[in-house]
Amino acid sequence: xxxxxxxxxxxxxxxxxxxxxxxxxxxxxxxxxxxxxxxxxxxxxxxxxxxxxxxxxxxxxxxxxxxxxxxxxxxxxxxxxxxxxxxxxxxxxxxxxxxxxxxxxxxxxxxxxxxxxxxxxxxxxxxxxxxxxxxxxxxxxxxxxxxxxxxxxxxxxxxxxxxxxxxxxxxxxxxxxxxxxxxxxxxxxxxxxxxxxxxxxxxxxxxxxxxxxxxxxxxxxxxxxxxxxxxxxxxxxxxxxxxxxxxxxxxxxxxxxxxxxxxxxxxxxxxxxxx
Amino acid sequence: xxxxxxxxxxxxxxxxxxxxxxxxxxxxxxxxxxxxxxxxxxxxxxxxxxxxxxxxxxxxxxxxxxxxxxxxxxxxxxxxxxxxxxxxxxxxxxxxxxxxxxxxxxxxxxxxxxxxxxxxxxxxxxxxxxxxxxxxxxxxxxxxxxxxxxxxxxxxxxxxxxxxxxxxxxxxxxxxxxxxxxxxxxxxxxxxxxxxxxxxxxxxxxxxxxxxxxxxxxxxxxxxxxxxxxxxxxxxxxxxxxxxxxxxxxxxxxxxxxxxxxxxxxxxxxxxxxx
Numbered sequence: 242x243x244x245x246x247x248x249x250x251x252x253x254x255x256x257x258x259x260x261x262x263x264x265x266x267x268x269x270x271x272x273x274x275x276x277x278x279x280x281x282x283x284x285x286x287x288x289x290x291x292x293x294x295x296x297x298x299x300x301x302x303x304x305x306x307x308x309x310x311x312x313x314x315x316x317x318x319x320x321x322x323x324x325x326x327x328x329x330x331x332x333x334x335x336x337x338x339x340x341x342x343x344x345x346x347x348x349x350x351x352x353x354x355x356x357x358x359x360x361x362x363x364x365x366x367x368x369x370x371x372x373x374x375x376x377x378x379x380x381x382x383x384x385x386x387x388x389x390x391x392x393x394x395x396x397x398x399x400x401x402x403x404x405x406x407x408x409x410x411x412x413x414x415x416x417x418x419x420x421x422x423x424x425x426x427x428x429x430x431x432x433x434x435x436x437x438x439x440x441x442x443x444x445x446x447x448x449x450x451x452x453x454x455x456x457x458x459x460x461x462x463x464x465x466x467x468x469x470x471x472x473x474x475x476x477x478x479x480x481x482x483x484x485x486x487x488x489x490x491x492x493x494x495x496x497x498x499x500x501x502x503x504x505x506x507x508x509x510x511x512x513x514x515x516x
Numbered sequence: 517x518x519x520x521x522x523x524x525x526x527x528x529x530x531x532x533x534x535x536x537x538x539x540x541x542x543x544x545x546x547x548x549x550x551x552x553x554x555x556x557x558x559x560x561x562x563x564x565x566x567x568x569x570x571x572x573x574x575x576x577x578x579x580x581x582x583x584x585x586x587x588x589x590x591x592x593x594x595x596x597x598x599x600x601x602x603x604x605x606x607x608x609x610x611x612x613x614x615x616x617x618x619x620x621x622x623x624x625x626x627x628x629x630x631x632x633x634x635x636x637x638x639x640x641x642x643x644x645x646x647x648x649x650x651x652x653x654x655x656x657x658x659x660x661x662x663x664x665x666x667x668x669x670x671x672x673x674x675x676x677x678x679x680x681x682x683x684x685x686x687x688x689x690x691x692x693x694x695x696x697x698x699x700x701x702x703x704x705x706x707x708x709x710x711x712x713x714x715x716x717x718x719x720x721x722x723x724x725x726x727x728x729x730x731x732x733x734x735x736x737x738x739x740x741x742x743x744x745x746x747x748x749x750x751x752x753x754x755x756x757x758x759x760x761x762x763x764x765x766x767x768x769x770x771x772x773x774x775x776x777x778x779x780x781x782x783x784x785x786x787x788x789x790x791x
Contacts, residue, residue, distance in 0.1 A: 242529045244529075249526070249529070250526065250528075250529070251524070251525065251526015251527055251528060251529065252526055252527040252528075252529050252531075252534060253525075253526060253527075254517045254519075254524070254525070254526065254527050254617060254619055255619075256527070256534065257662075258534045259527060259531065259533045259534045259597065259599075259656070260541070260597075260656070260658070261537075261656065261657075261658035261659065261661070261662055262536075262537035262656055262657050262658060262659055263658070263659060263662050266535070293659070293662075293663070294666060322534065322535075324534075325662075329621065330624075330665075330690070331658065331661045331662050331664070331665035331689050331690055332665045332666070333662060333665075333666070335669070342529060344529055344530075346604065349605075367649055369647075370645035370646055370647035370709075371645055371646075371681060372644075372645035372660065374642055374660070374663055375659060375660070375663075380659055381534070381535070381536065381537055381659075382536075382537050382657035382658075382659045383535070383536035383537060383538070383606065383657075384536065384537055384538060384568070384650060384655055384656075384657045385647065385649070385650070386536070386606045387532075387536055387538050387568075387600075387606050387608060388568070388649055388650075389606070390605075390606035390607045390608075391569060391606075391607070391608070394610070406646060406647075414606050415605070415606055434645075
């Protein structure tokens with residue numbers, strides 16, 4: 242692990258990331274020494290730092306350190322945590338420099354069938370709180386996701402979908418959600434809660450070349466009646482959904498096309514050819 | 517610093533407190549080796565652990581370690597952080613034992629005049645998100661408080677009051693709020709957001725001996741038109757409020773009586789005799 246560029250085994254116990262979750266993180270897929278979505282991760286991190294008024298770390302230095310840790314492995318995952326350093330009290334030190342931690346993670350082991358034929362989801366009972374000041378950011382306050390993920394233990398359920406306090410659908414606990422309805426690709430607006438995923442941004446851009454794309458307020462019924470559903474995540478890529486509670490979905494043409502696109506970048510596996 | 521009872525200088529970098537804010541904390545006033553509100557802190561910590569399904573740490577061991585660090589100093593503050601230990605992914609390890617960190621903090625230096633004559637507050641622009649699943653807990657997800665405290669730098673302003681997304685008053689950024697209206701002591705209900713303070717619980721119990729006490733939904737107008745206002749905090753005790761934005765308040769009899777009560781426990785200083 243590198244902390245501010247130096248090999249360390251521990252974090253200072255007065256770090257504000259621990260005390261208050263006062264920071265941000267990125268989990269970045271490296272493929273043989275290169276990170277296909279690097280620019281997206283750095284854009285989101287910089288935006289988050291500006292929103293939280295944390296010093297924006299040097300991209301060049303982060304890249305050098307991340308590459309050093311990732312090496313040239315085919316499948317590497319790097320986690321970057323940026324905190325408002327040390328300092329007591331909510332006020333923090335106006336002139337604090339950010340603290341950057343960079344560490345290796347192993348690639349989550351996902352059954353190839355998940356990519357090929359889709360996964361099963363459930364609805365979570367927990368409703369996400371709404372905080373426009375933090376919406377979209379990948380910040381370190383993730384207790385809601387921990388609580389939501391604690392709602393089930395059945396390993397056959399890949400992830401759970403979350404609504405906000407007003408009943409609008411937001412995302413899965415660790416992935417963004419897309420649905421296809423009459424050829425239009427829709428994903429929840431993330432102006433009140435949720436994390437604006439880097440894979441999500443890539444998908445919105447790429448899909449615009451071949452279909453209509455819209456960020457929208459989606460209700461449970463919209464998802465239940467969708468033609469296609471898939472999840473997106475910058476490490477795992479596109480994962481098609483074949484079941485949501487009692488509903489069944491087919492692996493359709495939009496999901497397939499985008500699945501091939503992400504898999505082509507080295508992120509995730511392509512879906513099956515037939516549905 | 518003690519981590520699980522051993523002297524350590526650093527925290528494992530995969531601790532879930534850092535990764536997700538997946539844990540709780542207590543900041544406890546020790547007065548010459550004793551913590552007057554110890555029971556309240558342990559009750560809240562245990563309740564929080566049960567709500568988050570984190571193993572409840574041994575109170576006896578926490579007390580022994582906290583006393584070891586606090587020593588017999590007249591003015592000591594001990595911070596306890598309990599996290600769901602290490603472990604990747606929101607799911608966490610069902611059987612993980614909690615990790616306990618205990619560290620010394622210095623007593624915040626507050627002007628004696630703050631206790632004697634009251635402090636000045638402002639209204640914060642940030643509105644707290646509402647999450648009944650986390651309401652009342654002193655968990656590690658405190659970015660909203662950091663953002664709210666970042667709204668002002670004027671050192672003459674002691675703290676800021678926060679409303680929730682629906683406009684109900686909740687608390688200050690680092691203290692609970694009480695108002696007195698026609699002899700009734702009122703404090704915001706904390707079933708949707710906020711931290712249920714240990715000093716707050718003590719005050720609600722003690723005040724019931726001499727006046728009517730109620731947890732209520734309070735609007736800005738209720739606070740603006742109050743007869744008395746004060747803040748409570750387990751480390752700083754009762755701090756009277758003399759100004760909130762452009763409004764002025766007197767240091768009244770209920771505030772005075774409760775201020776003496778907390779100061780009598782060694783927490784904070786007594787208010788001035790005259791207003």
